[in-house]
Amino acid sequence: MQNPKYFIFDFDSTFVSAEGFDLLLEISLKKDKNKNEKISKIKEITKIGMNGVISIFDSLSLKVNL
Numbered sequence: 001m002q003n004p005k006y007f008i009f010d011f012d013s014t015f016v017s018a019e020g021f022d023l024l025l026e027i028s029l030k031k032d033k034n035k036n037e038k039i040s041k042i043k044e045i046t047k048i049g050m051n052g053v054i055s056i057f058d059s060l061s062l063k064v065n066l
Contacts, residue, residue, distance in 0.1 A: 038066045
């Protein structure tokens with residue numbers, strides 16, 4: 001068997017206990033005066049998305065539009 005050249009991992013809540021996209025949004029909001037409110041909304045959107053209430057497309061759209 002040849003040695004693989006590439007590895008693909010899904011890190012979002014698989015290997016770590018956080019959603020990578022959410023962490024990136026938190027970093028991007030570092031200087032935002034409404035950071036805490038927006039982070040709270042991001043976490044709520046993630047929760048309803050993970051529960052299947054909204055699609056991944058809708059979840060990402062809502063987060064980016066904050």
